Amino acid sequence: MTPAARPESRGNRWLRLGLETYVSLPLFTLLLLGVIWAATFHFIGNERVAAQEAARDSVMELLDTYEAQVARNLNGIDQTLKLVKYAAERKGPTEALPELAQEGLLPPGMVFAVSIADATGRIVASSPDAPGMTVAGERYFTIHRERDTGQPFVARTARDRGRKDWHIHFTRRLNGPDGLFAGAVILEVDPSYFTSGYERARQGDQGLLAIAGSDGVMRSVRIGERTSWGQTVDLAAWERPAAQPWTSALDGVPRYTATRMLRTYGLVVVAGLAEAEQMAPFEARRRTHLWEAGVASAVLFLVIVLVWAWSWQGAKARRRIRRAQETYAAASEANLDAFFVLRAIWSKGAGADRRITDFRIVSANSRAEQITGLAKDVMRNNTLLQWLPRARATGMFDRLCAIMAKGGVYQEEWHNDMPEFKAEWMHWQVVGVEGGVVAILRDITESKRDAERIFHMAHHDALTGLPNRSLIGDRLEQSILLAERESQQVMVAFVDLDSFKLVNDTLGHTAGDELLKTVAGRMVDCVRKSDTVGRFGGDEFVLVLPQGDAGDADRAALLEKILAAVVRPVLLDGQEVQVSCSIGAAVYPHDGRDRDTLMMNADAAMYRAKELGKNNCQFYAQEMNASLEEKLALMEGLRRAVDDKQLRLLYQPKVDLASGQVFGVEALIRWQHPERGMVRPDLFIPLAEESGMIVAIGEWVLREACRQARDWQDAGLPPISMSVNVSPRQFDDRRLVARVAAALAEAGLEPGWLELEVTESLIMRDVQQAVDKMRELEGMGIALSIDDFGTGYSSLAALKSFPISRLKIDKSFVRDLAHSADDQAIARAIISLSHQLQMRVIAEGVETEQQRAFLTQYGCDEMQGYLFSKPVPPEDIGAMLARSAHDTKG
Numbered sequence: 045m046t047p048a049a050r051p052e053s054r055g056n057r058w059l060r061l062g063l064e065t066y067v068s069l070p071l072f073t074l075l076l077l078g079v080i081w082a083a084t085f086h087f088i089g090n091e092r093v094a095a096q097e098a099a100r101d102s103v104m105e106l107l108d109t110y111e112a113q114v115a116r117n118l119n120g121i122d123q124t125l126k127l128v129k130y131a132a133e134r135k136g137p138t139e140a141l142p143e144l145a146q147e148g149l150l151p152p153g154m155v156f157a158v159s160i161a162d163a164t165g166r167i168v169a170s171s172p173d174a175p176g177m178t179v180a181g182e183r184y185f186t187i188h189r190e191r192d193t194g195q196p197f198v199a200r201t202a203r204d205r206g207r208k209d210w211h212i213h214f215t216r217r218l219n220g221p222d223g224l225f226a227g228a229v230i231l232e233v234d235p236s237y238f239t240s241g242y243e244r245a246r247q248g249d250q251g252l253l254a255i256a257g258s259d260g261v262m263r264s265v266r267i268g269e270r271t272s273w274g275q276t277v278d279l280a281a282w283e284r285p286a287a288q289p290w291t292s293a294l295d296g297v298p299r300y301t302a303t304r305m306l307r308t309y310g311l312v313v314v315a316g317l318a319e320a321e322q323m324a325p326f327e328a329r330r331r332t333h334l335w336e337a338g339v340a341s342a343v344l345f346l347v348i349v350l351v352w353a354w355s356w357q358g359a360k361a362r363r364r365i366r367r368a369q370e371t372y373a374a375a376s377e378a379n380l381d382a383f384f385v386l387r388a389i390w391s392k393g394a395g396a397d398r399r400i401t402d403f404r405i406v407s408a409n410s411r412a413e414q415i416t417g418l419a420k421d422v423m424r425n426n427t428l429l430q431w432l433p434r435a436r437a438t439g440m441f442d443r444l445c446a447i448m449a450k451g452g453v454y455q456e457e458w459h460n461d462m463p464e465f466k467a468e469w470m471h472w473q474v475v476g477v478e479g480g481v482v483a484i485l486r487d488i489t490e491s492k493r494d495a496e497r498i499f500h501m502a503h504h505d506a507l508t509g510l511p512n513r514s515l516i517g518d519r520l521e522q523s524i525l526l527a528e529r530e531s532q533q534v535m536v537a538f539v540d541l542d543s544f545k546l547v548n549d550t551l552g553h554t555a556g557d558e559l560l561k562t563v564a565g566r567m568v569d570c571v572r573k574s575d576t577v578g579r580f581g582g583d584e585f586v587l588v589l590p591q592g593d594a595g596d597a598d599r600a601a602l603l604e605k606i607l608a609a610v611v612r613p614v615l616l617d618g619q620e621v622q623v624s625c626s627i628g629a630a631v632y633p634h635d636g637r638d639r640d641t642l643m644m645n646a647d648a649a650m651y652r653a654k655e656l657g658k659n660n661c662q663f664y665a666q667e668m669n670a671s672l673e674e675k676l677a678l679m680e681g682l683r684r685a686v687d688d689k690q691l692r693l694l695y696q697p698k699v700d701l702a703s704g705q706v707f708g709v710e711a712l713i714r715w716q717h718p719e720r721g722m723v724r725p726d727l728f729i730p731l732a733e734e735s736g737m738i739v740a741i742g743e744w745v746l747r748e749a750c751r752q753a754r755d756w757q758d759a760g761l762p763p764i765s766m767s768v769n770v771s772p773r774q775f776d777d778r779r780l781v782a783r784v785a786a787a788l789a790e791a792g793l794e795p796g797w798l799e800l801e802v803t804e805s806l807i808m809r810d811v812q813q814a815v816d817k818m819r820e821l822e823g824m825g826i827a828l829s830i831d832d833f834g835t836g837y838s839s840l841a842a843l844k845s846f847p848i849s850r851l852k853i854d855k856s857f858v859r860d861l862a863h864s865a866d867d868q869a870i871a872r873a874i875i876s877l878s879h880q881l882q883m884r885v886i887a888e889g890v891e892t893e894q895q896r897a898f899l900t901q902y903g904c905d906e907m908q909g910y911l912f913s914k915p916v917p918p919e920d921i922g923a924m925l926a927r928s929a930h931d932t933k934g
């Protein structure tokens with residue numbers, strides 16, 4: 045494992061994650077926001093304390109001022125009381141007041157009212173005038189009458205009978221010359237006099253100034269603009285330190301409050317500042333601070349979100365790159381392909397002068413070591429040209445430069461002649477990347493050889509090594525094309541051995557095979573290298589002989605030569621055997637202008653030769669085609685077969701080789717002819733194909749097969765796959781996909797249960813068109829398989845591009861599996877190829893246990909053939925599936 049691919053330790057992972065901006069940034073942001081808000085709240089807290097301190101100081105200062113003012117007022121009032129008392133005791137109450145007034149020693153009547161009551165409580169003098177009034181019932185009068193305290197008395201705020209306004213009554217006792225009670229001096233003061241010092245600018249709208257008696261009754265209270273009195277309060281509660289705001293019952297407003305006792309008068313002065321007003325500037329500042337912190341946080345958050353999004357994108361890109369690198373490292377190590385990363389080395393200079401001089405090998409995987417035989421380190425110390433000096437001469441270097449310049453992907457198969465690589469055939473894929481290229485090399489020698497082997501096997505007869513039916517067809521077509529261009533002729537000769545079956549039956553297959561090989565060799569010896577001698581199957585051979593401008597005599601001479609060569613005795617198992625042959629020949633362009641006509645006519649001529657007693661050759665003549673009439677009659681009958689319901693489907697089971705379970709059936713058509721009985725498809729399918737009737741017949745087969753599959757499912761039988769053969773003309777039909785969809789819909793069958801079998805030669809005619817159509821069908825969920833695999837020519841590359849899920853080994857390769865080494869090799873090669881292409885492989889025509897054993901041994905997945913069952917009517921399949929379902933349940 046390379047260091048890049050080593051798993052990262054948990055610690056490192058956390059550290060890397062922590063260093064990633066997209067992780068650390070939010071953490072840092074949280075920290076920063078924490079700091080901002082902690083600092084804000086700390087600052088606000090400090091300011092609150094300072095504001096509270098200031099409020100407390102203010103209230104104490106106010107109290108000091110207020111106390112001084114009240115004390116001054118009270119002293120003034122008491123001086124007046126003392127003065128009036130003095131004058132009244134000296135001169136008598138009636139004269140004292142006018143004299144004092146005259147002397148200007150009385151306070152202004154606007155604010156103060158001075159009265160003197162005699163010992164009975166009757167007002168005897170007053171300023172302003174209040175005659176006839178009595179205070180005998182007043183508490184202050186009673187107190188003064190009862191004892192002489194020598195102290196002034198402050199009564200509650202009250203209204204006299206003679207005056208409407210409310211006043212605080214300040215009184216002193218009057219003594220007669222005998223020292224006995226002689227009445228009282230009364231000074232009435234407007235309650236607001238004591239709170240007139242209220243300054244709105246300093247004390248606000250809800251500041252409080254008050255004086256209360258020691259009895260707890262308010263003499264005067266001013267809150268803002270309103271003055272009141274008479275409320276009873278709990279003075280003990282008021283006499284609290286101003287530390288905390290306090291809510292009195294007076295108006296429910298919390299205030300910083302302070303009180304002080306004026307003992308001489310038995311009064312308490314109270315000053316209060318409303319908390320809300322005192323703290324208002326602080327609250328405003330607090331809101332400002334919070335707003336500032338909020339705005340700062342929002343801006344910070346916004347900036348961080350933007351930076352975070354940017355860094356997250358960056359991290360995502362880095363993560364993608366890292367994963368890609370890890371995946372690349374892991375994949376390249378685990379891969380069966382060799383990887384080379386090459387970085388371009390540039391020449392010095394600029395602009396057009398600057399060019400790539402070489403490539404440095406930056407990295408390579410273990411597979412690269414195997415394919416080159418060089419250690420990775422050695423490769424890494426090399427440049428491309430040091431390592432592969434021929435790279436420039438072979439054009440490889442220039443191609444790499446071009447790919448790097450253009451970008452994209454370039455790939456090709458390459459027959460290697462460089463000793464530095466230990467593979468004969470390679471597939472190389474080069475991807476242009478930033479600063480260099482990545483080259484991916486795969487050793488395809490084995491699959492190339494397989495493909496070549498398959499190609500050869502598929503086009504040659506395994507026994508004689510001669511071209512087989514498909515190659516003969518191709519060669520004939522090529523020869524016709526050439527002859528057409530050059531205005532020449534081509535002779536096709538069908539050669540059939542006479543009495544070959546007799547040799548086979550009496551001397552055995554091996555002797556029969558030997559005879560075929562000998563005869564084949566002799567025929568090859570009779571013709572030129574450019575001619576084709578092929579084996580059509582069994583004891584049938586076909587010769588394709590481009591004739592130039594040869595005449596009938598030349599042709600007859602050549603065929604006579606072949607007759608003579610074949611008839612020569614052959615030594616088989618020490619026994620001399622002699623077989624003759626019958627030859628039928630047709631010549632292009634005279635006897636036919638296309639491959640099929642020529643073949644058909646040569647075949648007819650060969651039959652004619654047989655009829656004439658064998659060991660002779662016949663050239664085609666029109667009358668030989670009397671059988672054409674029969675063909676036309678069949679065609680005519682076939683036209684009515686669909687409408688007259690003469691067609692039937694038989695079903696042949698397909699079996700899983702490992703489990704022995706039936707997993708599907710192939711639908712095989714039969715024609716129940718009213719006169720001829722059961723006609724096999726080999727006879728009428730080619731006619732249907734030729735006439736185009738196959739499209740209608742094929743559609744009937746599709747619909748009938750889908751319906752039958754659905755019927756089995758509805759009968760509760762285990763669902764199985766239904767394979768239907770599709771012929772070339774049917775496949776070319778533009779509406780094939782629609783017809784298939786309609787058949788499925790009509791039957792209500794899931795597409796996954798339908799498989800279409802197409803032949804190899806069909807799809808190879810036009811690979812791109814076939815791929816497109818197959819992809820359409822695959823897209824619907826339908827499975828596709830290649831029938832008769834091995835009999836046509838399949839390009840490996842094309843095979844890879846088909847959406848095929850199954851290859852069917854043609855029965856011609858299965859028939860002689862037990863004896864023929866060639867057929868065994870073909871079967872093994874097809875099995876291995878299928879598996880390499882991730883396809884399943886099924887063998888058809890399995891008739892014996894040996895064949896099954898061989899196929900199982902070499903990993904074939906499935907089989908179909910008489911060994912398990914012949915094609916049977918639908919009821920038999922139903923019974924077979926019902927049995928299997930029952931056995932499974934049991």
Ligand SMILES: Nc1nc2c(ncn2[C@@H]2O[C@H](COP(=O)(O)O[C@H]3[C@@H](O)[C@H](n4cnc5c(=O)[nH]c(N)nc54)O[C@@H]3COP(=O)(O)O)[C@@H](O)[C@H]2O)c(=O)[nH]1
Nearest residue numbers: 712713725726745769770771831888889890891908909910
């Ligand atoms: N386009 C369509 N072609 C069809 C349809 N139905 C049949 N066909 C094609 O006709 C060819 C001959 O078919 P058939 O005579 O039915 O022969 C099939 C089997 O009966 C036969 N087979 C199966 N097992 C064995 C065996 O063990 N030995 C043996 N000698 N023959 C056996 O093989 C034929 C199946 O061939 P394939 O389709 O290649 O799987 C034949 O080419 C059919 O495709 C049709 O509806 N449409």
